[in-house]
Amino acid sequence: MPPPTATVRVIYGDTDQMGVVYYANYLRFCEIGRCEWLRARKVDYRAIEAGGLYLPVIEAHLRYRSPARYDDVIAIEATPIDARAATVKFVYRLVRQATGELLVEGYTIHACVDRDGKPRRFPDELAALLRIEP
């Protein structure tokens, strides 16, 4: 199993009155995971955007296995799979770092588009990475 891509500590602002992380906020954690995956490989997402390409999400899926709570450290594994000409899928596993317990698993699918929203090929640097990982 790969090392976690990133970790995040749950704050009050992430929780809801059920005493657990609000279901939408895991998508924030997934964003943190995939950005750190890119950063760890020296991909500068700001530079991609400055070059006129964007990676909007077109689909998201989460299974909630166990609730994360205030002050938990969540370890986020994000892994791109199934890269195609103009889409890539990231899969996620979020676990409670202290125990290894699975909290949430899921995926997002991203398109590569230009400023007008038209499908485009990935930048070469990113395409190369997505083909060989992991």
Next chain:
Amino acid sequence: MPPPTATVRVIYGDTDQMGVVYYANYLRFCEIGRCEWLRARKVDYRAIEAGGLYLPVIEAHLRYRSPARYDDVIAIEATPIDARAATVKFVYRLVRQATGELLVEGYTIHACVDRDGKPRRFPDELAALLRIEP
């Protein structure tokens, strides 16, 4: 097609730097839709919780069809389907009210559990509603 269950106007706080609604925030809109579906049928979710039952989400899926933007009014249709002994699925269609354009479609699946997280039957009032709707 049923009337929208609820509407919500996009604020700055819902958007991200791409100029569109951030992908996690649609799950907030889905919550608004399913709560309004319950409210319209006189189901008091606070009373359900006060009685010791909860409806946590166990799965969520969204397809992002077109981006919502600042000041758009989003019409949210939420419809429960496929109710079982201790789970129910809500499906969602979020459209731009001004044009009818589909923005996001998806579903959430909810368990009915007690304070200890053990599966329980739905309260009778809610069970009756879920069987006969929509």
Next chain:
Amino acid sequence: MPPPTATVRVIYGDTDQMGVVYYANYLRFCEIGRCEWLRARKVDYRAIEAGGLYLPVIEAHLRYRSPARYDDVIAIEATPIDARAATVKFVYRLVRQATGELLVEGYTIHACVDRDGKPRRFPDELAALLRIEP
């Protein structure tokens, strides 16, 4: 007392594990209030931005008087005061609609700037409104 500028119903996503609205989220409600104040006076904030002017917040202050809870309807009063050449202050009163109880009061101060962040005069239409209101 003027009628509320807007109302919003508290959702799960607004609350935290203390069972009340998370303190940052009241600033979202303030945004809803001041946008509705503008909308009620036919000011199109998108048009102002399209014209190259922005109203970023430069200061915010909130006093938390009583906690709002899940399913509460919050009535938001937003009122501009003390408009100057290139700044305006909005004051807010957020009350629980069912009881009139004061929840939060506060203010925000906004600058009028251009795309480069330089101070600019308000658009004429907005300047006229800010001088004569409330």
Next chain:
Amino acid sequence: MPPPTATVRVIYGDTDQMGVVYYANYLRFCEIGRCEWLRARKVDYRAIEAGGLYLPVIEAHLRYRSPARYDDVIAIEATPIDARAATVKFVYRLVRQATGELLVEGYTIHACVDRDGKPRRFPDELAALLRIEP
């Protein structure tokens, strides 16, 4: 000047369509700062709550000096001052780590209350810390 209490990297979900961090989200960063201040001194906020005491915010004030942007690392300094029998004030300085530029400064005031919201003295351990810091 003390070392930063915590750092946080700005994600898409923190930004708004103006391309900067949404004004409410700085209150999330302030929460991160004050929790890390406590953690660094071995104060377990969960234990305080488990003991029936809470530190709700009763006032918040922020001055927005310069906008934080996507991917910026924000260094958060949080420092308690002016502790009294049942209230404490935290002051914050948020700077862009790469440049030291001041982004936001402000404060929050917190009460110490019991489950019924009645003012209570701080737990001894916390009271001792608040008197001798910074």
